[in-house]
Amino acid sequence: xxxxxxxxxxxxxxxxxxxxxxxxxxxxxxxxxxxxxxxxxxxxxxxxxxxxxxxxxxxxxxxxxxxxxxxxxxxxxxxxxxxxxxxxxxxxxxxxxxxxxxxxxxxxxxxxxxxxxxxxxxxxxxxxxxxxxxxxxxxxxxxxxxxxxxxxxxxxxxxxxxxxxxxxxxxxxxxxxxxxxxxxxxxxxxxxxxxxxxxxxxxxxxxxxxxxxxxxxxxxxxxxxxxxx
Numbered sequence: 001x002x003x004x005x006x007x008x009x010x011x012x013x014x015x016x017x018x019x020x021x022x023x024x025x026x027x028x029x030x031x032x033x034x035x036x037x038x039x040x041x042x043x044x045x046x047x048x049x050x051x052x053x054x055x056x057x058x059x060x061x062x063x064x065x066x067x068x069x070x071x072x073x074x075x076x077x078x079x080x081x082x083x084x085x086x087x088x089x090x091x092x093x094x095x096x097x098x099x100x101x102x103x104x105x106x107x108x109x110x111x112x113x114x115x116x117x118x119x120x121x122x123x124x125x126x127x128x129x130x131x132x133x134x135x136x137x138x139x140x141x142x143x144x145x146x147x148x149x150x151x152x153x154x155x156x157x158x159x160x161x162x163x164x165x166x167x168x169x170x171x172x173x174x175x176x177x178x179x180x181x182x183x184x185x186x187x188x189x190x191x192x193x194x195x196x197x198x199x200x201x202x203x204x205x206x207x208x209x210x211x212x213x214x215x216x217x218x219x220x221x222x223x224x225x226x227x228x229x
Contacts, residue, residue, distance in 0.1 A: 023048075026105065030107040049074050
């Protein structure tokens with residue numbers, strides 16, 4: 001049972017792009033309660049789902065309190081997601097067989113921020129290298145739209161790598177913290193119907209942010225691109 005609005009966006013986007021119940025190859029960055037990885041495992045039988053969760057005690061808590069079975073089919077890696085992604089990219093470039101991901105979900109939050117090394121241009125390029133031609137990178141993050149410097153920098157950074165970048169919000173006022181979901185792809189996506197798709201099932205107050213609105217935000221915040229420096 002998905003309770004967070006960003007998970008509703010994740011679900012509606014991949015349902016539109018890959019169909020309902022279709023197996024996918026997915027990486028989830030950050031385990032938490034393992035709710036979304038478990039949802040993928042249950043709702044899309046035959047999927048390959050892996051999770052990079054740096055803290056094995058978080059995984060243990062999910063086993064103990066959130067119903068994650070000990071024999072789950074989810075492939076769990078007790079490493080920082082940056083290390084996992086780097087390992088896969090190196091293996092791919094050396095000719096080894098690695099998963100070609102349909103979806104990579106950025107769901108690692110430290111209080112109100114994404115760990116910085118999971119937002120940079122260098123990391124985003126590596127994420128891109130692990131996606132298939134129809135692959136999607138969906139990143140969950142928090143900001144205030146009125147200031148919007150983090151959101152603008154994340155979008156600017158993703159635009160350096162992906163030709164098509166979209167943003168959903170969850171409907172909070174612009175002067176309070178809101179959750180934003182940044183969806184990046186190599187192909188144009190028609191996501192205008194996603195909010196209504198969500199509202200069929202949930203009380204969703206958010207929507208798709210207009211491209212012009214994002215452009216204005218980026219312009220007024222200085223067109224910052226995040227890097228490892």
